[in-house]
Amino acid sequence: MKEKFKKSMIPITKMIAFIIIFIFVFTYLTYLMKPDEVSLRNINGYYGEKKNSLDMVYIGGSACFVYWAPLQAFEDEGIASYSYGAYVVQAELYKYLIKEALKTQDPELIVIDARAFQYRENRLPEEVHYRNFLTGMSFSLNKLEFINENVEKNIGQETLPYIFDIIKYHRSFFSDNINPNALSMMFHTYKNPLKGFYFVPEVAMLEEYDNKTDEEKKIAKESEDILLDLLDYIKTTDSDYLFVVSPYQETKEQRMQFNYIEDIITEAGYNFVDANLYYDEMNLDFEGDLYNFNHVNIYGAEKYTSFISDYIKENYDLPDRRDDSNYKEWYDLLDNWHEQVDMTKKTIDDKKKELLNE
Amino acid sequence: MRITSFNFFVFLFLSLVVFYIFPKKYRWFALLGISIFFFVFSSSWKLLLYMIFGIVVSYLGSNIIEKKCKNDKSKKIVLFLTLFLIVGELAILKYINIFPATINLFGSLFNLDIYFNTINLLAPLGISYYTLSLIGYVTDVYRTTSKAQTNILKHALFTCYYPLLISGPVVRYNYMQREFFEEKKLDFNNLFIGFTRLIYGLLKKLVIADQLSQVVNAVFSNYNYYTGWYLVVAVILYAIQIYADFSGCMDIVIGASKMYGVNLPENFNSPFFSKNLSEFWRRWHISLGTWGKDYIMYPLLKANIFQKIGKKCKKLFGKKIGKLIPTIISILLLWLFIGLWHGASYKYIFAAGILPWIYLTVGQIVEKPIEKLTEKLHIKTECFSFRLFQSLRTFFFMCVIWLFACSPSLRESIYIIKNIFVNASLLLRNELPVIPILPILFSVTIVFIVDYLNYKNIDVSLKFKEQNLIFKFIVLFAFIITILIYGAYGPGYNPTDFIYGGF
Numbered sequence: 124m125k126e127k128f129k130k131s132m133i134p135i136t137k138m139i140a141f142i143i144i145f146i147f148v149f150t151y152l153t154y155l156m157k158p159d160e161v162s163l164r165n166i167n168g169y170y171g172e173k174k175n176s177l178d179m180v181y182i183g184g185s186a187c188f189v190y191w192a193p194l195q196a197f198e199d200e201g202i203a204s205y206s207y208g209a210y211v212v213q214a215e216l217y218k219y220l221i222k223e224a225l226k227t228q229d230p231e232l233i234v235i236d237a238r239a240f241q242y243r244e245n246r247l248p249e250e251v252h253y254r255n256f257l258t259g260m261s262f263s264l265n266k267l268e269f270i271n272e273n274v275e276k277n278i279g280q281e282t283l284p285y286i287f288d289i290i291k292y293h294r295s296f297f298s299d300n301i302n303p304n305a306l307s308m309m310f311h312t313y314k315n316p317l318k319g320f321y322f323v324p325e326v327a328m329l330e331e332y333d334n335k336t337d338e339e340k341k342i343a344k345e346s347e348d349i350l351l352d353l354l355d356y357i358k359t360t361d362s363d364y365l366f367v368v369s370p371y372q373e374t375k376e377q378r379m380q381f382n383y384i385e386d387i388i389t390e391a392g393y394n395f396v397d398a399n400l401y402y403d404e405m406n407l408d409f410e411g412d413l414y415n416f417n418h419v420n421i422y423g424a425e426k427y428t429s430f431i432s433d434y435i436k437e438n439y440d441l442p443d444r445r446d447d448s449n450y451k452e453w454y455d456l457l458d459n460w461h462e463q464v465d466m467t468k469k470t471i472d473d474k475k476k477e478l479l480n481e
Numbered sequence: 482m483r484i485t486s487f488n489f490f491v492f493l494f495l496s497l498v499v500f501y502i503f504p505k506k507y508r509w510f511a512l513l514g515i516s517i518f519f520f521v522f523s524s525s526w527k528l529l530l531y532m533i534f535g536i537v538v539s540y541l542g543s544n545i546i547e548k549k550c551k552n553d554k555s556k557k558i559v560l561f562l563t564l565f566l567i568v569g570e571l572a573i574l575k576y577i578n579i580f581p582a583t584i585n586l587f588g589s590l591f592n593l594d595i596y597f598n599t600i601n602l603l604a605p606l607g608i609s610y611y612t613l614s615l616i617g618y619v620t621d622v623y624r625t626t627s628k629a630q631t632n633i634l635k636h637a638l639f640t641c642y643y644p645l646l647i648s649g650p651v652v653r654y655n656y657m658q659r660e661f662f663e664e665k666k667l668d669f670n671n672l673f674i675g676f677t678r679l680i681y682g683l684l685k686k687l688v689i690a691d692q693l694s695q696v697v698n699a700v701f702s703n704y705n706y707y708t709g710w711y712l713v714v715a716v717i718l719y720a721i722q723i724y725a726d727f728s729g730c731m732d733i734v735i736g737a738s739k740m741y742g743v744n745l746p747e748n749f750n751s752p753f754f755s756k757n758l759s760e761f762w763r764r765w766h767i768s769l770g771t772w773g774k775d776y777i778m779y780p781l782l783k784a785n786i787f788q789k790i791g792k793k794c795k796k797l798f799g800k801k802i803g804k805l806i807p808t809i810i811s812i813l814l815l816w817l818f819i820g821l822w823h824g825a826s827y828k829y830i831f832a833a834g835i836l837p838w839i840y841l842t843v844g845q846i847v848e849k850p851i852e853k854l855t856e857k858l859h860i861k862t863e864c865f866s867f868r869l870f871q872s873l874r875t876f877f878f879m880c881v882i883w884l885f886a887c888s889p890s891l892r893e894s895i896y897i898i899k900n901i902f903v904n905a906s907l908l909l910r911n912e913l914p915v916i917p918i919l920p921i922l923f924s925v926t927i928v929f930i931v932d933y934l935n936y937k938n939i940d941v942s943l944k945f946k947e948q949n950l951i952f953k954f955i956v957l958f959a960f961i962i963t964i965l966i967y968g969a970y971g972p973g974y975n976p977t978d979f980i981y982g983g984f
Contacts, residue, residue, distance in 0.1 A: 134669035137950065141957075148958060152965055283487055290487075290971035 150262050153289035154309040157258050159302040161188065161321045162209030166259025167308045168315025169207050170227060176449065177228045178441045179204035181319075182220050183236025183369075184212030189418050190369040191234070192428040193318035194460040197453050200432045201443030204230075206319030209255035213248045214239040214349045215277070216256055218356050219269040223260060230362055232439050234431070237366045237388070237395065240350050241380045243343040248277045257285055258292075261311065316456055322421060322463055324470035325414035328478055332374055334399055339386065340379035350384065354391040363439060366395045370407055370427055372416040373399040396434060398427060405430045411475055421467045482523045484647055484733050485686055485970065492519065493737055497672075500741055505664040509638055512661070512741060519643035520606055528605040531570060532641055535608075538566045539615040540636045543622040547629040560623045564616060571612045574604040579825040586827070607646025609822060613772055615640060618654040620776055627654050635662065642743075644734035648727065650748040650768035665742040674942050675739030677953075680960050681931070682732025687968030688917075688924045690726035693718045695914040695969070701887060701897070708900040716880050719887045721925065724753070727766070751936035756871040758840050758878055769822070773815045781811040805845070813838050823886075828894070832885035840878055920967040 157163055165188055179202055181191040187208030196202040207224055221233060253274065260266045270285045284290040307313035341347070357364050366388045368381055378399065385395040398405065405426045412423030419427060435441060444450040482489050496515040503511040520529060542563025550556040581597030588595040618639070621627035630636040639657055700707040700715035707715070728749045735745045748768050755761035762770050781787055787807045795803030820834020861867060888894035934941050945953065 134673075138669070138672075141954065144954070144958065145961065148962060149965065152962065156966070284971055287487075289965055293966050293968070293971065294973045 149287065149289065151309045153287075153292050154305045155301055156289070156292040156294075157302055157305075157308075158292075159304065162255040163259045163302075163308070164304070164313070164315050165206060165319045165321070166209050166256055167261075167311075168313055168319065169205060169224065169259075170261065170311035171307070171314040172205060172228065172318075173449075174227055175229045177203050177205050177230050178444070179232045179234065179435070180224050180228060180230045181206050181208070181234040181236075182212075182217065182224065183208045183234075184239060185210050185321075185418060186236045186238045186369045186371075187212070188319050188321045189323055189414075189420075190424050190427050191431065192320050192421075192424050194320065194453070194456055195425060195428045196432045197444065197450075198457060198460075199429065200436055201445040202432060202435065202441055203444045203450060203453070204318070205315075206321075208236070208319060209259065211246075211252045211255060212236065212239045213252050213277075214243070214346055214353070215248070215273055216253070216269065217349075217353050219265055220256065221357065221360065222265045223263070225360060225362070226263075226265075231441055232365060232435065233357075233362045234365045234367055234435075237368050237381065237384055237397075240346045240384050241342055241377060243346040248273075250278055250280060253278065253285070254288075254291070258288060259308075262286075316459055317463070318456070320424075322467045323414050323418065324420070324467045324474075326411060326420055326471045326475045326478065327413055327415050328411075328475075329372055329409045329413055329416060331402060331409045332372055334373045334375050334378040336375050336378050337382065338379045339383040340376065341383055342380050347387070350387060354388070354393070357393075358391075364393045365435070365439070366393060367431065368397040368399060370398045370402065370405065370419060370423065371413065372409070373397075394438060396431070398430060401430060411471075420471055421464055422471065425464075482519065484730070484737070485683060492522070493740070497740055500665075501667050505666065508665045508741075509635065509661050512642065512743070513634060513638045516638065516641045516643040516646075520641060520646065524603075524606050528603060531574065531605045531608065532611070534570060535567055535612065535615055536633070536637045536640045538563055539619050539640070540630070540633050542566075543619050543629040543636075544631065546619070546622050556623055560619060563619050567612055567615050567619070571604075571608055574602050574608060576821070576825040577602065579821075582826065607641075610645060610649040610651055611640050613651045613769070613776075613822075614645070614654075617651070617772060617776055621654060630654070630658075642738075644738040644743075644745065647734055648730045649766075650731065650746055651772045652746060652768065656746065660743045660745075668742060670946065671742050672740050674946060675736045677945060677957065678732050678736030678739060678942060680736075680957060680964070682729045682734075682736060683964050683968070684924050684960050685725040685729030685732060685928060687964055687970055689921055689928070690722045690729055691969035691974070692916045692921055692967070693722040693725070695916055697722055697887065699913055701889075704893070704897045704900050708903045712897060712901045716884045716887070720876065720880055720883050723883060723887075724749075725925075725928065751932040753876060754872055754932065754936045755875050756868070758837070758844060758875055761875050761879065762837070769819065773819060777818055778811050778815045781814060782807060787811065809842050809845075812841060816841075826890070828885060828888065828891045831891055832882050832894075836882050836885065917967045920963055924963065 181187050181193075181204060185208065188206040191204070191206045193202075193204040193206055196204055205228075207220065217235060217239070224230070224233070257266060257270070267286060270282050274280055274282045274285050302308065304313045342350075366384075373381075378397070381397050381399075385397070388395045407419075407423060407426055412419055412426065414420040444453070482492060496518075500508055500511045500515065517529070520532070542559055545559050546556050546563075550559055578599040581599050584595060584597050587593065618627065622629045630639070638661055639652075639654060642657075642661070645652060697715050697719045700711050701719075704712060731748045735747070738745045746768060748766055750764040750767060752761050752764040755764055787810070790810070791803060791807040793803075794806040797803065798806070816834045816838040817830065818834075819837075820830040820832070823829035823833040855862060884897065885891065885894045888897050931941050934944075945956070948956075
């Protein structure tokens with residue numbers, strides 16, 4: 124009897140071994156094919172951060188990762204933070220991004236880029252907007268939940284290629300380069316050397332708009348519902364939240380919408396800062412600190428990071444990690460940071476000169 | 482439900498669980514339920530009615546022939562009536578358009594102002610395949626080589642067993658009865674061999690056939706632009722594609738079936754190693770060929786009218802030629818049937834019917850003179866170079882057939898042949914779709930090796946099963962990873978149906 128049982132267990136063990144290897148291959152092989160770009164590096168790099176080492180997480184789209192410079196905030200104020208952002212964030216992603224962020228970290232403060240609540244009227248979600256975030260996220264129930272609730276409903280696509288993204292990315296294997304960080308990303312050991320920041324060595328000569336107004340304008344119903352749902356959700360978490368609008372060429376109409384958003388957020392008991400009301404305090408220069416009407420370059424990022432860091436220091440009780448021995452490796456990243464800042468600034472200066480000569 | 486889709490694998494897994502949960506004695510009943518579910522999920526409830534019609538007619542026909550008919554005449558009447566109803570259903574659903582197409586063709590040839598619209602009727606999945614199996618079954622009951630099935634549900638399983646519905650093979654009742662109704666134990670060997678075969682089929686279909694189809698389709702849909710060598714290369718690629726597609730499909734269905742413990746007959750036996758065309762057709766779509774011989778060609782040769790023709794021809798042309806003429810006529814009818822079976826269009830009647838018949842007839846006529854010539858010229862026939870020549874010659878003739886088959890129509894295939902001889906440069910044009918050449922070559926090499934071993938009568942799946950576990954895992958995962966990375970599936974690819982699924 125025992126012998127018979129032993130015999131029947133051999134093929135079952137083989138089958139189980141096969142299934143385990145298969146699931147591993149099916150889930151992780153895709154990292155070899157995912158395009159190596161900022162969104163993937165930022166979202167996946169978050170998993171590489173030491174557990175519970177971040178005191179602040181800044182969540183958003185490009186209005187997060189080209190604005191908030193975590194290494195500058197660490198050097199100047201001792202804030203241990205991460206720019207958890209990818210291109211073109213959609214507001215419905217926030218709840219799931221926060222859930223994901225809280226799996227490995229226990230930040231005291233989560234900063235949320237509020238621009239996403241105002242997008243919906245002009246821009247409907249597309250595949251790439253979701254992919255930018257989902258591609259870097261590991262396979263989890265949280266990810267599945269987002270896919271099931273949003274993909275078919277909002278972009279009318281099949282959910283399967285989002286759940287198993289090898290279905291989407293396997294094609295790029297023979298047309299693009301293999302992701303050099305694939306292995307470390309596969310095992311969640313990839314460390315983003317800029318803590319989620321992204322340099323854009325460009326400059327644009329713009330003018331400041333008159334955006335001052337106390338009037339309000341409603342946002343899209345769908346966006347409002349998403350915002351209310353998010354506010355309900357964040358109340359269930361232990362972190363504090365700050366909603367921000369990063370500086371750009373904000374129009375009066377957009378400001379009116381942010382006034383409306385601000386009311387909802389402050390009513391829920393959270394702080395709201397529209398940096399577009401503080402151009403002078405930041406000393407923001409529209410002829411050199413932005414690379415397009417919607418984003419700042421490193422000059423603008425430095426000013427914005429200083430401004431928000433000061434605000435955080437004044438209003439929240441975040442620890443200063445500069446003398447903490449557990450954060451030694453942050454200092455190791457600073458040399459590279461300064462080098463890249465200088466290089467980017469030099470390129471921007473050259474481009475600005477060219478623009479002025481034209 | 483595509484058998485290369487994710488849904489199919491979920492279905493296969495769940496159906497295997499259901500199948501093996503059933504008591505051994507009733508596992509055939511589980512297969513019936515699984516097959517009906519597959520059919521309905523893949524098409525619709527309404528189309529199931531057509532299949533039920535075929536099942537009921539053949540069930541009643543076969544039982545009446547066996548139990549009620551007292552003499553041969555009444556048996557014959559019931560047989561013809563049954564076949565008339567079964568074939569009639571197929572003809573109405575699949576071939577009704579040949580009549581308006583013929584009238585329209587004559588209209589355009591003679592500038593007549595007549596045009597008939599074609600009718601689009603949905604045919605149930607696998608009707609071309611199960612109809613042939615049913616014809617064979619009823620005929621076998623008439624010939625008393627098979628017993629009529631008295632349990633209509635068991636008879637239904639023979640008709641609608643889902644792996645057979647996709648692209649065959651065309652099966653015989655006597656063979657399938659043993660496979661279906663013998664008690665099925667959970668055998669891990671069957672699961673392993675079946676799964677391996679299924680993965681091998683996916684490699685053929687997704688990495689070879691569907692990737693090559695992108696290039697083939699690009700060239701043939703633009704044959705005025707891609708002229709000369711492009712067309713020649715595209716035909717060769719189509720030959721590889723159609724083989725990988727059809728035999729890959731067979732590997733998947735034979736593999737899936739094996740996992741339930743049901744062995745299906747092989748439909749291919751290394752056809753590209755054939756020395757001549759008649760050997761090629763003995764190795765390509767075997768089940769259709771043998772079915773045609775057993776139920777069309779041999780009965781025709783035995784028929785009174787053919788006997789009479791034979792006698793008359795012997796008187797007129799002598800014994801040798803007199804014997805040959807009825808055979809040639811029966812082969813013509815067989816090939817016309819095969820051509821028509823491929824599709825209700827003149828393209829198939831010519832490419833898969835008349836052309837092979839011309840090949841075989843000419844082959845029979847010139848066989849002896851060529852043998853004599855070879856002897857006189859002292860050409861060595863028992864060496865590698867001659868064998869290679871024979872295989873390449875066979876491949877070339879088949880490529881001509883496939884050129885007609887893959888062209889949009891008979892008329893356009895003539896343009897394509899013309900364009901082969903126009904602008905014969907081989908400058909690479911960037912517009913062709915990018916395909917992963919090395920993985921395709923890797924997969925084609927694997928298929929070549931496996932086919933060669935099969936040709937040498939080595940049972941590759943058995944040999945593979947005997948290997949060490951680590952080796953088996955490495956090979957299986959090499960295949961799986963190749964499929965996952967280089968397979969033509971997901972966004973950016975148009976999922977292509979199996980070519981023979983459309984026949």
